[in-house]
Amino acid sequence: MRTQELVDRHGRIATDLRVSLTDRCNLRCSYCMPAEGLDWLPHEEALTDDEVVRLVGIGVERLGITEVRFTGGEPLLRRGLADIVRRTKALAPTPDVSITTNALGLERVAPTLAAAGLDRVNVSLDTVRAADFHTITRRDRLHDVIAGLRAAEAAGLTPVKVNAVLLRGINDDQAPELLAWCLERGYQLRFIEQMPLDAQHGWTREDMVTAEEILASLESEFVLTPTGTPRGSAPAEEFLVDGGPASVGVIASVTRPFCGDCDRVRLTADGQVRDCLFASTESDLRAAMRAGASDDELADRWVAAMLGKRAGHGIDDVTFLQPDRPMSAIGG
Ligand code: SAM
Ligand code: SF4
DSSP states (O other): OOOOOOBOTTSOBOOEEEEEOOSOOSOOOTTTSOTTOOOOOOGGGSOOHHHHHHHHHHHHHHSOOOEEEEESSOGGGOTTHHHHHHHHHTSSSOOEEEEEEOOTTHHHHHHHHHHHTOOEEEEEOOOSOHHHHHHHHSSOOHHHHHHHHHHHHHTTOOSOEEEEOOBTTTTTTOHHHHHHHHHHHTOEEEEEOOOSOOTTOOOOTTTBOOHHHHHHHHHTTSOEEEOOOOOTTOOOEEEEETTSSOEEEEEOTTTSOOGGGOOEEEEOTTSEEESSTTOSOOEEHHHHHHTTOOHHHHHHHHHHHHTTOOSOOOTTSTTOOOOSSOHHHHOO
């Protein structure tokens, strides 16, 4: 079998594949999509389970992908998720496989996903206050998320990671509270700066709670020490909490971008390769696949798609244009 690298013109090599399994979601986080939801992808445009596994297989077996993360939209809404995970774990060399999820329904499926070979979960949880959870997600489901987290841990999908976004005027004062809550339960917390990827195009720099603000807020209650581990392609800057061993991460995607070390590539639910969250172009692997392309041809297309990867996302440039697809349709 012919193998190649997903290398771009700046010498970065993509080894971390994010696959969106659906653009649909059962929450409506205000920083992601509007209250009424979006026009979901028609069923026939989405990759089938077999198509997903074929493309992921090309990525892993021919193109050097070592980590696969299934996301969305909400990946737990994909009926074939456990089977897709199982078939992905059967690839050689075996990739690390995880999901990013809002955890609704995880309580029920965590054991099945663990049995299918899933390595880990990243659960998105921005607040542990029910009223604020409702304000942010527009649904009353905090209880289900907490049950999902517990089930993930019980099923051995560890370390359980929690991702949080802070919103000004809603939960921007809750960083220490959320950290204390996660520490008590042994969950690894990471805060993510809000990015201009909402479907409503409502993001403003002024409203974004910066990594600096998040750290200052945490430091009002905890002693944080940089772990000293070079950030490399891991976007989170990690800090030991009160001397360790527990730590907290902050992902400063906007104020301290890590594009120079980016090792990611994305595949949307309709089979488009995106070399960046903020890419303005995509490469259509679905059309090629449905037109009968061979694995070699699909691999070549994928390699070619990486050549246009820009050096950085350029959110601060005056020329910056938010991508047409929102986060939920790209796969966050
Ligand atoms: N539905 C799943 C979830 O929420 O975990 C997976 C998809 S969601 C798009 C993936 C991650 O993107 C979540 O952690 C979410 O908080 C984050 N996210 C969504 N919109 C964002 C934005 N505008 N800026 C930063 N993070 C965002
Ligand atoms: Fe759904 Fe995740 Fe977007 Fe929230 S962030 S609306 S849970 S896709």
